[in-house]
Amino acid sequence: xxxxxxxxxxxxxxxxxxxxxxxxxxxxxxxxxxxxxxxxxxxxxxxxxxxxxxxxxxxxxxxxxxxxxxxxxxxxxxxxxxxxxxxxxxxxxxxxxxxxxxxxxxxxxxxx
Amino acid sequence: xxxxxxxxxxxxxxxxxxxxxxxxxxxxxxxxxxxxxxxxxxxxxxxxxxxxxxxxxxxxxxxxxxxxxxxxxxxxxxxxxxxxxxxxxxxxxxxxxxxxxxxxxxxxxx
Numbered sequence: 001x002x003x004x005x006x007x008x009x010x011x012x013x014x015x016x017x018x019x020x021x022x023x024x025x026x027x028x029x030x031x032x033x034x035x036x037x038x039x040x041x042x043x044x045x046x047x048x049x050x051x052x053x054x055x056x057x058x059x060x061x062x063x064x065x066x067x068x069x070x071x072x073x074x075x076x077x078x079x080x081x082x083x084x085x086x087x088x089x090x091x092x093x094x095x096x097x098x099x100x101x102x103x104x105x106x107x108x109x110x111x112x
Numbered sequence: 113x114x115x116x117x118x119x120x121x122x123x124x125x126x127x128x129x130x131x132x133x134x135x136x137x138x139x140x141x142x143x144x145x146x147x148x149x150x151x152x153x154x155x156x157x158x159x160x161x162x163x164x165x166x167x168x169x170x171x172x173x174x175x176x177x178x179x180x181x182x183x184x185x186x187x188x189x190x191x192x193x194x195x196x197x198x199x200x201x202x203x204x205x206x207x208x209x210x211x212x213x214x215x216x217x218x219x220x221x222x
Contacts, residue, residue, distance in 0.1 A: 004155075031207045033209070035156075035210070042212045042213075042214070043150065043156060043210070043212045044212075045209040045210060045211065048207070048208075048209055050207070056208075056209055058209070089153075091155045091156070093155070093156075095206060095207055097206075097207065098205060098206045098207065099158075099206050100146060100148075100158030100159075100160075100161060100206055101156075101158060101206070101207075101210060102158060103155030103156050103157065103158075104155055105154060105155055106153075106154070106155050
């Protein structure tokens with residue numbers, strides 16, 4: 001069964017460093033998303049991406065964040081200068097038209 | 113904020129049917145009812161969705177009342193692996209952002 005994959009599973013970085021989180025969505029999906037979950041809190045929407053552009057973003061998704069689909073398979077989330085409060089689990093998801101969103105296993109980001 | 117309301121927690125015996133209710137007091141005519149779950153530390157998992165009619169797939173059944181103000185997700189033969197937090201979400205379009213509320217924490221008892 002097709003699934004969304006994410007790498008790395010765990011990323012540890014120093015405050016102020018840039019990180020890139022990678023995702024491979026399900027191959028025939030057209031809509032892509034990033035969510036995050038701070039430990040013990042709800043899953044929060046960050047950004048959605050369709051047709052090579054951002055379709056919606058939340059207040060969390062400020063200028064420090066960016067997304068890219070550099071080729072036909074990868075979807076990345078970049079955080080330019082990480083802060084302590086960026087420590088969270090980051091989930092990538094993808095969906096076909098009008099269908100449910102399928103989530104990856106997540107990347108645990110720890111900012112020291 | 114989430115627009116639906118759900119009980120905070122429920123228990124169900126292993127092998128029995130788990131019935132999870134959801135109230136959709138502000139659902140509009142063009143909104144679908146979606147159900148997701150999150151097993152501890154994993155990514156949320158899509159379960160099922162429907163508009164008016166009852167739906168069934170390999171994971172669950174979804175019952176939607178005629179006025180669409182409430183729905184019930186049914187896991188017909190619950191297993192320990194069904195222990196998770198379950199979320200009902202109203203969406204016009206499945207590709208909209210998901211807003212997760214507090215959900216129902218379902219615990220399957222051996």
